[in-house]
Amino acid sequence: MIRLGTRRSKLATAQATLVADALRDLGHEVELIPISTTGDADKVSPVEQIGGTGIYVSALRDALLAGDIDIAVHSLKDLPTAPVDGLVIGAVPVREDPRDVLVARDGLTLGELPHGAVIGTGAPRRSAQIEALGLGIECTGIRGNVDTRIGLVTDGKVDAVVLARAGLARLGRLAEVTETLDPIQMLPSPGQGALAVECRADDTDVLTALAPLEDAATRAAVTAERQMLATLEAGCTAPVGALAEVVEGEDGPELWLRGALGQEDGVRRLSANGPVDDPVALGRALANELLERT
Ligand SMILES: NCc1[nH]cc(CCC(=O)O)c1CC(=O)O
Numbered sequence: 620m621i622r623l624g625t626r627r628s629k630l631a632t633a634q635a636t637l638v639a640d641a642l643r644d645l646g647h648e649v650e651l652i653p654i655s656t657t658g659d660a661d662k663v664s665p666v667e668q669i670g671g672t673g674i675y676v677s678a679l680r681d682a683l684l685a686g687d688i689d690i691a692v693h694s695l696k697d698l699p700t701a702p703v704d705g706l707v708i709g710a711v712p713v714r715e716d717p718r719d720v721l722v723a724r725d726g727l728t729l730g731e732l733p734h735g736a737v738i739g740t741g742a743p744r745r746s747a748q749i750e751a752l753g754l755g756i757e758c759t760g761i762r763g764n765v766d767t768r769i770g771l772v773t774d775g776k777v778d779a780v781v782l783a784r785a786g787l788a789r790l791g792r793l794a795e796v797t798e799t800l801d802p803i804q805m806l807p808s809p810g811q812g813a814l815a816v817e818c819r820a821d822d823t824d825v826l827t828a829l830a831p832l833e834d835a836a837t838r839a840a841v842t843a844e845r846q847m848l849a850t851l852e853a854g855c856t857a858p859v860g861a862l863a864e865v866v867e868g869e870d871g872p873e874l875w876l877r878g879a880l881g882q883e884d885g886v887r888r889l890s891a892n893g894p895v896d897d898p899v900a901l902g903r904a905l906a907n908e909l910l911e912r913t
Contacts (some may be wrong), residue, residue, distance in 0.1 A: 709825060
């Protein structure tokens with residue numbers, strides 16, 4: 620029996636169920652164990668104020684280390700980049716669409732929103748990239764789950780919200796999307812759309828069970844994105860967008876990484892290519908290039 624720990628939100632439960640079903644298809648018995656996190660208990664305070672995105676994962680990690688659960692399913696973008704002693708990401712399954720989407724009133728796109736329109740988003744990465752478009756669109760901080768955020772548009776509290784396409788896909792709510800944002804304008808959060816299945820580093824049975832869920836291309840991409848973030852975090856606190864993809868280069872597959880760094884006077888964007896088997900070097904190099912030009 621594999622005990623799978625999950626947050627209680629609809630999205631977390633949907634993601635946990637995806638992993639549980641994949642493991643059951645492989646012949647394993649899986650039990651879902653819901654766990655409450657600080658991020659779920661306080662849905663009002665800005666995430667930065669109550670400890671950053673790590674608030675969503677620390678309770679799950681504690682349960683893993685205590686042996687109360689065997690695996691934890693996280694949205695990779697919510698997982699802090701610092702490794703935890705005794706834990707590893709046992710599998711990174713194939714990624715959903717990593718892009719952000721707009722859910723706007725009256726079916727509007729970003730380009731159709733009027734000057735002075737208000738977009739609800741609590742993510743500095745999203746507001747920095749929207750403001751850099753120079754459209755006179757304002758961003759206002761919001762929190763809450765996907766239902767709450769879409770409800771703000773339906774109730775006329777904001778003109779639009781920006782959400783991860785992957786979350787809406789997993790909740791069966793893609794019909795609400797009014798525009799999928801091109802990464803040229805809106806680079807997603809490092810790891811967005813990907814899941815991390817975390818387990819104890821010495822749990823060989825579980826590591827063996829998780830191996831078939833692994834997608835090598837997704838692992839390479841998110842490793843580059845997260846290394847870029849980790850290197851930038853050491854050098855600044857500005858908002859970061861990143862997206863890596865395995866593309867067909869002249870000499871076979873290579874990794875293409877795009878990065879965005881929010882600055883006071885706009886958003887700096889750069890990209891770089893590198894070998895698929897060294898995503899860490901690529902992420903570090905692009906981060907250093909972004910920092911050098913700061
Ligand atoms: N910050 C919360 C969060 N964490 C993961 C997702 C969506 C799923 C994903 O990106 O994998 C979301 C919601 C959102 O940003 O719209």
